[in-house]
Amino acid sequence: MADVLLILRVFRTVIGVVGVLGNCLVIVVIYKVHFMHTMTNAFICHQAVIDLLGSLLLVLQNNIPVPDPVPATTAGEVLCRMWIGDALLWVMFVTSTFSLLALTLERYFAIVYPFRFQALFSKKSTVVMMIVVWLMGLLLKSYSFLIYSVIDGRCKFLQLEASKVMGPLLICLQYFVPAIIMLFCYTHITITLKRSAKQIAPLTTTSYQHGVEGSHIQAVTAMGQERQQPRLVNEQQESLLRARRNTFKTLFIVFVTFLICWSPSQFTFFMFNVGWIKIDFDGPLMVTSTILVASNCCINPIIYSFKYRQFRRAFRMVVGRPDRREDGIPSAVTASTAQTMVTTQKPL
Numbered sequence: 001m002a003d004v005l006l007i008l009r010v011f012r013t014v015i016g017v018v019g020v021l022g023n024c025l026v027i028v029v030i031y032k033v034h035f036m037h038t039m040t041n042a043f044i045c046h047q048a049v050i051d052l053l054g055s056l057l058l059v060l061q062n063n064i065p066v067p068d069p070v071p072a073t074t075a076g077e078v079l080c081r082m083w084i085g086d087a088l089l090w091v092m093f094v095t096s097t098f099s100l101l102a103l104t105l106e107r108y109f110a111i112v113y114p115f116r117f118q119a120l121f122s123k124k125s126t127v128v129m130m131i132v133v134w135l136m137g138l139l140l141k142s143y144s145f146l147i148y149s150v151i152d153g154r155c156k157f158l159q160l161e162a163s164k165v166m167g168p169l170l171i172c173l174q175y176f177v178p179a180i181i182m183l184f185c186y187t188h189i190t191i192t193l194k195r196s197a198k199q200i201a202p203l204t205t206t207s208y209q210h211g212v213e214g215s216h217i218q219a220v221t222a223m224g225q226e227r228q229q230p231r232l233v234n235e236q237q238e239s240l241l242r243a244r245r246n247t248f249k250t251l252f253i254v255f256v257t258f259l260i261c262w263s264p265s266q267f268t269f270f271m272f273n274v275g276w277i278k279i280d281f282d283g284p285l286m287v288t289s290t291i292l293v294a295s296n297c298c299i300n301p302i303i304y305s306f307k308y309r310q311f312r313r314a315f316r317m318v319v320g321r322p323d324r325r326e327d328g329i330p331s332a333v334t335a336s337t338a339q340t341m342v343t344t345q346k347p348l
Contacts, residue, residue, distance in 0.1 A: 018298040026311075027049065027052070035314070040107060061083065077149065077150055079148050096297070098253065112189060141174075172270075246307070264292055265290065
């Protein structure tokens with residue numbers, strides 16, 4: 001028992017420290033680099049703030065000693081329900097889930113319904129969405145404050161009769177519903193991006209032919225410059241499509257990681273609340289699933305560092321090593337693409 005709790009404490013502390021450092025890095029990079037000031041990156045920064053707070057709680061909860069025994073007073077009950085019972089921590093976890101959902105919906109409307117996106121997403125609506133995200137996290141996890149209490153000097157989980165209904169309902173609202181919505185959004189985005197690629201591909205061939213013909217005529221007449229116009233426009237469209245694909249792939253990896261980290265605990269708790277299984281809260285299954293959920297707070301910055309090209313460029317600028325080329329694309333073209341993305345995604 002003691003060994004299991006020690007292992008859990010060490011893992012949670014390490015995850016918390018990595019999460020604090022990684023999410024601080026994301027926030028600093030987005031704040032300091034001007035071309036990162038887009039709506040998408042505002043949602044990513046908001047996600048990083050939530051995960052930073054969750055990571056900080058992980059470090060503090062696992063390294064600040066609590067009274068033993070826990071006093072059977074009002075202060076002891078508050079300590080038990082909010083701190084020892086991990087209610088505050090789960091508020092951060094669930095808020096992070098709805099933040100990811102908001103980020104997914106922003107990309108979904110921007111790519112699938114760009115005209116509706118212009119009408120729906122503004123600075124004001126973005127702030128409102130972020131407030132709703134926090135309210136949803138607090139509302140759904142408010143029940144967690146009721147299922148712990150001080151009994152014989154210990155903070156213990158209460159198996160309430162209402163949990164047979166509230167437990168599965170809350171798990172559906174905090175995990176299954178957001179996961180299904182995000183899965184639908186990413187599927188539809190994938191279809192839309194493939195259609196866009198097919199529409200641009202024929203234009204690329206045509207533009208290339210115009211470019212060759214224009215080069216030939218340019219030696220004789222200035223009309224070649226006009227022939228180059230479609231090619232330049234198409235190159236910008238291709239650059240924007242590549243940027244959107246990269247952002248989509250990055251966020252899709254974030255979504256898949258979310259599923260991997262959350263599924264074991266949520267399926268386990270669901271079956272426990274409906275009475276299908278019994279749970280040993282100090283057993284290997286619960287320890288592993290708890291560590292997975294906690295690790296979701298620190299994984300996203302690692303994903304951005306390896307997969308999000310815009311973030312990598314911004315990070316190199318922050319550390320004083322701006323890149324001249326990005327994946328074989330000249331810096332001038334990359335800068336143009338970044339500016340196009342800023343305009344398309346609405347700067348904040």
